[in-house]
Amino acid sequence: MNSLFVQFYNTINNRYDLINGFSDTYDLCKTKGDFLWIDENKPYKLPIQKGTVYVSVCYLTQLYIVYQLAIMYPDIKFIVGGPVTNTNYWVGKTLIPKNINIITCTVEEYFGVPNFSYPWKLELPEIEKYDTINYMYTLDNYCYWQKCIYCSFKPIKPNSRTNIDFGFLNVEYTEKQVINLYAPSISPSKLYTLLNKLTYDKNIRYDIFLRADKKIKEVLKKLLIEKGDKFPFCKFFLGVEFPSNRMLKFMKKNNTVEDFLNIIEMLTEFGYGKQIIMHLPFILRWNNLESSDIIQLEQFLSKLDYNKLNFVFSVYPLEILLNTPLHNDYYIDIDEKLYRGPFCYGFKPLISKEQIDLSQQALNLLNNQPVDIYDYTNGFK
Numbered sequence: 383m384n385s386l387f388v389q390f391y392n393t394i395n396n397r398y399d400l401i402n403g404f405s406d407t408y409d410l411c412k413t414k415g416d417f418l419w420i421d422e423n424k425p426y427k428l429p430i431q432k433g434t435v436y437v438s439v440c441y442l443t444q445l446y447i448v449y450q451l452a453i454m455y456p457d458i459k460f461i462v463g464g465p466v467t468n469t470n471y472w473v474g475k476t477l478i479p480k481n482i483n484i485i486t487c488t489v490e491e492y493f494g495v496p497n498f499s500y501p502w503k504l505e506l507p508e509i510e511k512y513d514t515i516n517y518m519y520t521l522d523n524y525c526y527w528q529k530c531i532y533c534s535f536k537p538i539k540p541n542s543r544t545n546i547d548f549g550f551l552n553v554e555y556t557e558k559q560v561i562n563l564y565a566p567s568i569s570p571s572k573l574y575t576l577l578n579k580l581t582y583d584k585n586i587r588y589d590i591f592l593r594a595d596k597k598i599k600e601v602l603k604k605l606l607i608e609k610g611d612k613f614p615f616c617k618f619f620l621g622v623e624f625p626s627n628r629m630l631k632f633m634k635k636n637n638t639v640e641d642f643l644n645i646i647e648m649l650t651e652f653g654y655g656k657q658i659i660m661h662l663p664f665i666l667r668w669n670n671l672e673s674s675d676i677i678q679l680e681q682f683l684s685k686l687d688y689n690k691l692n693f694v695f696s697v698y699p700l701e702i703l704l705n706t707p708l709h710n711d712y713y714i715d716i717d718e719k720l721y722r723g724p725f726c727y728g729f730k731p732l733i734s735k736e737q738i739d740l741s742q743q744a745l746n747l748l749n750n751q752p753v754d755i756y757d758y759t760n761g762f763k
């Protein structure tokens with residue numbers, strides 16, 4: 383067939399990360415063309431020279447791959463959909479090739495079957511044994527809070543999965559799986575529906591993004607008590623960003639440090655002995671930190687009980703993304719514009735040496751904790 387449905391994957395540390403954008407429409411796509419997985423870190427080659435390629439694109443990195451393919455294959459029409467259509471970017475350095483067509487409708491709408499409903503399915507690429515596979519089961523493409531000033535999660539078309547069919551439980555893979563039950567921030571009712579129906583399997587981990595919301599805490603506590611040893615193996619991401627009440631107010635998180643500690647302390651108490659990972663993402667390189675913020679960060683860290691709950695930290699430098707309140711409503715000097723290929727998605731703010739020192743103090747505190755830490759700050763360069 384001269385029609386392909388391309389999905390991307392990458393392999394990091396013996397782990398396959400599948401960006402499986404066509405799982406909800408697998409049966410429909412199968413009638414229109416063949417599936418093709420592309421390893422985003424290897425030279426890309428398509429098995430056709432003419433025709434149509436439908437691509438599910440999550441990130442600008444992958445849109446850049448499509449951009450390169452469109453230049454390599456001028457007789458192929460590339461129909462691009464997926465989360466990247468909700469990403470704010472600007473084509474900065476060159477023009478986008480004419481054979482790329484970015485669509486904001488769903489696959490079903492594109493093929494004229496808006497009431498299409500088939501099971502969620504996943505066809506795995508050729509995977510070596512003994513690897514972990516990661517894949518995604520999307521619940522919502524929007525966050526129910528939506529007000530954090532640095533966040534760009536504002537989809538053109540908010541979409542929410544109402545029919546949760548747990549199709550991922552049918553994936554025949556006997557090694558370790560990590561399933562991202564994806565919502566930028568899951569709502570309390572959806573969290574209850576999901577975790578209530580799942581059960582513990584040491585080989586299946588569920589990754590979930592949470593807010594430190596009182597209702598989320600209540601739902602988790604109820605399920606931890608009710609399910610006991612059957613509580614599923616979960617990694618919870620809780621964006622603490624910079625845990626000082628002054629900074630959280632500035633960010634419009636609508637959470638206080640106490641809210642974060644309440645949910646962490648509850649998980650420490652009721653999740654003790656269970657396979658739970660608490661992943662805390664931090665943001666540094668702000669241009670408005672004060673020394674009192676560093677003291678609050680230190681106090682926050684001193685309250686984490688590393689013996690009773692597994693913690694992982696990740697640390698990101700602040701990036702000012704296009705069309706966020708931070709970009710549009712605050713005046714911030716630009717240090718460097720940020721590009722993926724020709725696509726500009728924001729800028730790195732210019733900050734003073736004093737501010738770099740404060741971020742460095744914060745990073746030193748994080749590095750002194752007995753946890754695995756993914757540091758993406760690149761020395762604040």
Ligand code: SF4
Pocket residue numbers: 525526527528529530533534535566567593621635
């Ligand atoms: S809670 Fe998370 S997803 Fe929601 S607006 Fe804030 S940063 Fe964005």
